[in-house]
Amino acid sequence: xxxxxxxxxxxxxxxxxxxxxxxxxxxxxxxxxxxxxxxxxxxxxxxxxxxxxxxxxxxxxxxxxxxxxxxxxxxxxxxxxxxxxxxxxxxxxxxxxxxxxxxxxxxxxxxxxxxxxxxxxxxxxxxxxxxxxxxxxxxxxxxxxxxxxxxxxxxxxxxxxxxxxxxxxxxxxxxxxxxxxxxxxxxxxxxxxxxxxxxxxxxxxxxxxxxxxxxxxxxxxxxxxxxxxxxxxxxxxxxxxxxxxxxxxxxxxxxxxxxxxxxxxxxxxxxxxxxxxxxxxxxxxxxxxxxxxxxxxxxxxxxxxxxxxxxxxxxxxxxxxxxxxxxxxxxxxxxxxxxxxxxxxxxxxxxxxxxxxxxxxxxxxxxxxxxxxxxxxxxxxxxxxxxxxxxxxxxxxxxxxxxxxxxxxxxxxxxxxxxxxxxxxxxxxxxxxxxxxxxxxxxxxxxxxxxxxxxxxxxxxxxxxxxxxxx
Numbered sequence: 529x530x531x532x533x534x535x536x537x538x539x540x541x542x543x544x545x546x547x548x549x550x551x552x553x554x555x556x557x558x559x560x561x562x563x564x565x566x567x568x569x570x571x572x573x574x575x576x577x578x579x580x581x582x583x584x585x586x587x588x589x590x591x592x593x594x595x596x597x598x599x600x601x602x603x604x605x606x607x608x609x610x611x612x613x614x615x616x617x618x619x620x621x622x623x624x625x626x627x628x629x630x631x632x633x634x635x636x637x638x639x640x641x642x643x644x645x646x647x648x649x650x651x652x653x654x655x656x657x658x659x660x661x662x663x664x665x666x667x668x669x670x671x672x673x674x675x676x677x678x679x680x681x682x683x684x685x686x687x688x689x690x691x692x693x694x695x696x697x698x699x700x701x702x703x704x705x706x707x708x709x710x711x712x713x714x715x716x717x718x719x720x721x722x723x724x725x726x727x728x729x730x731x732x733x734x735x736x737x738x739x740x741x742x743x744x745x746x747x748x749x750x751x752x753x754x755x756x757x758x759x760x761x762x763x764x765x766x767x768x769x770x771x772x773x774x775x776x777x778x779x780x781x782x783x784x785x786x787x788x789x790x791x792x793x794x795x796x797x798x799x800x801x802x803x804x805x806x807x808x809x810x811x812x813x814x815x816x817x818x819x820x821x822x823x824x825x826x827x828x829x830x831x832x833x834x835x836x837x838x839x840x841x842x843x844x845x846x847x848x849x850x851x852x853x854x855x856x857x858x859x860x861x862x863x864x865x866x867x868x869x870x871x872x873x874x875x876x877x878x879x880x881x882x883x884x885x886x887x888x889x890x891x892x893x894x895x896x897x898x899x900x901x902x903x904x905x906x907x908x909x910x911x912x913x914x915x916x917x918x919x920x921x922x923x924x925x926x927x928x929x930x931x932x933x934x935x936x937x938x939x940x941x942x943x944x945x946x947x948x949x950x951x952x953x954x955x956x957x958x959x960x961x962x963x964x965x966x967x968x969x970x971x972x973x974x975x976x977x978x979x980x981x982x983x984x985x986x987x988x989x990x991x992x993x994x995x996x997x998x999x
Contacts, residue, residue: 561612
């Protein structure tokens, strides 16, 4: 289906280096992020069934990754991060730049061979479901599709994740892995070996075009909220059949799900960042709410990582920032229900069951839960985390009605809209002027009709009646 570009090197180490550079090398000012190079270790005494046990991870800047560096790791299961990090710690919270969109296809679970799955992509691309990927990685038993993007900042993670969610749903019939969708994900590198079937990883290089996240959003998810920043005007790129894609054929069900996913993910994204900000402002001092803070973090982090084990690891790391921290056992006990609730969100039956629950508010309004899991209001979060009015000024979304009103007023002032007091004073001055004009007009024309007076003063006839009542 796709033309395979000739590799610059035939050696596994050379191919691995080429793969890393093709993925991450873009502009010199974008080479500062840390890239995770991981090796999956195995226990040598398990016999033929070599089951990987854990990752050994090293972080490098792109200009420091050489064949010698890769050779140190290149003895089997070698992986690289798809995005870069601010610090040498592979974690979603540390994302510096989003570099690509990707989908892991476990096509073998659907009884489809990798080459066959690759050929099946052509009709989907022709229909406009998604553009041609930049690279197709034959990872052993499945495929990894990679679309390079213009580097995007961490704040664009909700849009990025929604696009990943869209691609995973479109490719679900071909075995897309819903658990391999987090921004800190690593995938196998060209030339490495997959020990599961003792096959060498191979990469097909298709094209080198990059698009912005907004380009993707406009073509494939046009119904997302308009608050997403519009892309800057770009020069018209040269035509490339690998990246020219028709707008996706309208699928209301798919796009509606994407909008719902974006809204929930964006909310959790903002709330999680607010929680981290709150802990930072308090220097880790979270009296009477340490357990709640860790519980909420673990619940929201499950949504980001799609990996309960990683979410727990991150929660334990966050616990070390508290003053004083809980014991590991206390963290496990107080946050266990967070993971259980997140797993319920993945269960279609549990989600449907949650939507049937009817909650009657004090004002008599009937409200159904939008989904399984925990659905906290801002008022509830402010209560359980004891967030003060002053602290709310520094948060983005966990705010009360008073702070929301204050920000709305502040925005009105920035736009030059007057305060109510000055507005009323101005209107009073205008009315006084019109009353003076009306008195003068009546003195000169005592028999003038309402229509004539309205024409003289440049107002409507009903306004003349109002002014006469004030005389």
